[in-house]
Amino acid sequence: MAKAKLSSTKNSKKEIEQIQQSFESEGYICNSQIATAIYLSQNLGKPILVEGPPGVGKTELAKATASWMNKSLIRLQCYEGLDEAKALYEWKYGKQLLYTQVLKDKLNDIISDSKGLESSIESLHNFDDIFFSEKFLEPRPLLKAISDENGAVLLIDEIDKSDDEFEAFLLEILSDYQISIPEIGTVKGKIKPIVFLTSNNTREIGDALKRRCLHLYIPFPDAKLEEQIIISRVPDVDKELRSELVSFVQNLRELDLKKLPSVSETIDWAKSLVLLNVKTLDANLVRETLNILLKFQSDIDAADSEIESITREIKKK
Amino acid sequence: MAEFLRDFIKVLRASDVRISTAEAIDAMRASTIIGLEDKAMLKVSLSQSLAKSLREKEIFDECYNNFFKEDYMNLSSKKDYENVDTSLENESFDERNNDLEELYNSSDKNSLKTSMALASQEVGLRNIRLFTQTGMFTRKILEFMGLEKLNNDIFQASRDGDNNREEELKEIREKIRLEIRDYVEHQLKLRTSESGRQLREEALSQVRLSQIDKSDFVLMSNIVRKMAKRLIALHSRRKRKANRGMLDVRSTIRVNQEYDGLLFKTLWKRKKVDRPKVITLCDVSGSVANYARFFLMFLYSLTEVLPNIRSFAFSNDAGEVTDLFDTKDIETASAETLLLHGGGSTDYGNSISDLEGFIENDIDRKTTLIILGDGRSNYSDPRTDIMKSLHEKSKRIIFLNPEPKSLWGTGDSEMNRYAPYCHKAKSCSSLADLEKVVDDLLRYAF
Numbered sequence: 001m002a003k004a005k006l007s008s009t010k011n012s013k014k015e016i017e018q019i020q021q022s023f024e025s026e027g028y029i030c031n032s033q034i035a036t037a038i039y040l041s042q043n044l045g046k047p048i049l050v051e052g053p054p055g056v057g058k059t060e061l062a063k064a065t066a067s068w069m070n071k072s073l074i075r076l077q078c079y080e081g082l083d084e085a086k087a088l089y090e091w092k093y094g095k096q097l098l099y100t101q102v103l104k105d106k107l108n109d110i111i112s113d114s115k116g117l118e119s120s121i122e123s124l125h126n127f128d129d130i131f132f133s134e135k136f137l138e139p140r141p142l143l144k145a146i147s148d149e150n151g152a153v154l155l156i157d158e159i160d161k162s163d164d165e166f167e168a169f170l171l172e173i174l175s176d177y178q179i180s181i182p183e184i185g186t187v188k189g190k191i192k193p194i195v196f197l198t199s200n201n202t203r204e205i206g207d208a209l210k211r212r213c214l215h216l217y218i219p220f221p222d223a224k225l226e227e228q229i230i231i232s233r234v235p236d237v238d239k240e241l242r243s244e245l246v247s248f249v250q251n252l253r254e255l256d257l258k259k260l261p262s263v264s265e266t267i268d269w270a271k272s273l274v275l276l277n278v279k280t281l282d283a284n285l286v287r288e289t290l291n292i293l294l295k296f297q298s299d300i301d302a303a304d305s306e307i308e309s310i311t312r313e314i315k316k317k
Numbered sequence: 318m319a320e321f322l323r324d325f326i327k328v329l330r331a332s333d334v335r336i337s338t339a340e341a342i343d344a345m346r347a348s349t350i351i352g353l354e355d356k357a358m359l360k361v362s363l364s365q366s367l368a369k370s371l372r373e374k375e376i377f378d379e380c381y382n383n384f385f386k387e388d389y390m391n392l393s394s395k396k397d398y399e400n401v402d403t404s405l406e407n408e409s410f411d412e413r414n415n416d417l418e419e420l421y422n423s424s425d426k427n428s429l430k431t432s433m434a435l436a437s438q439e440v441g442l443r444n445i446r447l448f449t450q451t452g453m454f455t456r457k458i459l460e461f462m463g464l465e466k467l468n469n470d471i472f473q474a475s476r477d478g479d480n481n482r483e484e485e486l487k488e489i490r491e492k493i494r495l496e497i498r499d500y501v502e503h504q505l506k507l508r509t510s511e512s513g514r515q516l517r518e519e520a521l522s523q524v525r526l527s528q529i530d531k532s533d534f535v536l537m538s539n540i541v542r543k544m545a546k547r548l549i550a551l552h553s554r555r556k557r558k559a560n561r562g563m564l565d566v567r568s569t570i571r572v573n574q575e576y577d578g579l580l581f582k583t584l585w586k587r588k589k590v591d592r593p594k595v596i597t598l599c600d601v602s603g604s605v606a607n608y609a610r611f612f613l614m615f616l617y618s619l620t621e622v623l624p625n626i627r628s629f630a631f632s633n634d635a636g637e638v639t640d641l642f643d644t645k646d647i648e649t650a651s652a653e654t655l656l657l658h659g660g661g662s663t664d665y666g667n668s669i670s671d672l673e674g675f676i677e678n679d680i681d682r683k684t685t686l687i688i689l690g691d692g693r694s695n696y697s698d699p700r701t702d703i704m705k706s707l708h709e710k711s712k713r714i715i716f717l718n719p720e721p722k723s724l725w726g727t728g729d730s731e732m733n734r735y736a737p738y739c740h741k742a743k744s745c746s747s748l749a750d751l752e753k754v755v756d757d758l759l760r761y762a763f
Contacts (some may be wrong), residue, residue: 011353012350012352013354013358016358032357032358032361033361033365036351036358036361036362036365037361037365038349039350040347040350040365043350044346044347044350049369051370085567091567091570091571093566093567093570096570096578097578100577100578104577104578131574135667144551164656165504175606189676201371207335207337207369210369210370211337211339211340211369213369214343214365215365215366215368215369215370215374216365216368216373217374312379
């Protein structure tokens, strides 16, 4: 027994490393924590709740997983007022209306054989009613993800923006991977989808939902990881400039700002520096391009005084 | 492994991390998949399945490091890989560890620690709650590890007149005892640092507001905030209010099925309306000095969780403190409010007429007005006429008075004259009271 356990441990370690590598080849650089979360979610069949500051790659993670597993990505963007008609399914009303019209015309054919009210009702009952059937069902993201033949990656983005009611309504889907449609019955997929929920923490997520998920917190990456990300996303940047700009951003995150620069903004900055044909950072250049990193005037003003000292410090290294 | 995980979860729970049984099962499954070999990976996977917010993750890290500081890991992996069932464990325990002297002198310090951990498991050290239990548990563990034999040896040595050996053995006994004591104290700290706080919080919420010490202020503000959050979460379910505008095609068609698809009965889209308006008026005069801080604290917490709230403070005339509450932290906000408006002699009549001036345009049938104060107006005109008009204009007026009902109307208290114009006038002198009242308020008012 001991041996079996040991070998399973080794396997899991290997597999997690494999996940990390294949994500890397997809252009998503991640640490072992993220890879472990993916591995656990696959093996436990649990959704992952991803939290972290904006722009650290929460949504990208789902995209990378989808392309790695070669499954389709179905995305549901949450917002206030999102309801089941937009998230789950909707009836095709136009067609249903037409159907009732057709039915009215055909009514005579159906009950022509029967005599008297009672037998008419009888034959009407026997008539196969397709008013509420899958033919008239318009699947929305959640239903699509569950009924996908090959399994899918479902991304429920920014769950914190939705209402409490919607959260409660997700519970059934997330724990049993099934959807109840009152008129038809329960729809259950063959393959469980991999589910990601992302949250920016504008509102506390309910305990019931949290309990059903693995919780992954993605913080801002450290300098080494961020450099790797830049290598993979903006390969044209010189080595020297790359380490300079990454350590500049890292320093910038130490400041007390309204919105800290995110990874995606570092990438944007790197891209624009390449475009400007920059070889090395200096204070003036930083000042001119700072609006790519910082999105609030008050932040830019606050950082302005620090630019000189930060660039000097970077140069020292 | 189940044992160690259960124990660890207990530690986490004691530290204020909420863990459900379902999550414990998840953690168990995760650790079976990951295995115990790679500790970094185990930590990551446990953290993902147990700690569900950033705050909880921080606590988790701390607990994890404390918990595995000892050789707990050694112990549990040994148990898992070598001897699975308990009878085996006891056997190996007996044969290995009965000789304390040998154990102490052996070069491998780990074996002493392991046997200590095993012994503490045996005597149920995980149930330790109070520091007074330290001595008892130390003794129990020592006995379990073979104190008797060591004592016999010492006795033997002294009978043989071998003073050196006697001293040597006594020294060993003392050193082991100290080590066990440290271990027990560490465990105690691990398990009670947070649960002690819990006990204290519970006790505090029962104490009368005026009796609370300044040193408890921070703790208290945490309780108040927690309470306010909980109440709001509980009652923030939005009321649906019909807003006739758009036709709701979906439900209309469904409802009209029974009329053969003819659009006979129309249904309209409903829009959620949930903007309770709250206006608070807080007495910060000398007579309620003891309560004022807590009233303000409570108002502050309420401001944090309710979107539409305007706050006023008064002693002889009223002033708006909404901005102060919005921009400053709780300490500064309440201190500044007390500085600006506090201390003076109370004049309810004047303050209420001030308030009316401020909120004239804002008060409507959706507004709830909360007044916190003792209703003692220094024999000035209580201006019940304004109270009456406010009563007519607003949805609800709630008067919370820290004095017990028996004192209302005595001396300069105008409480009995205000009460008829309040939808609710209640005495509330402890946090528990306050909670009850607010709970009530939220249930029916919004």
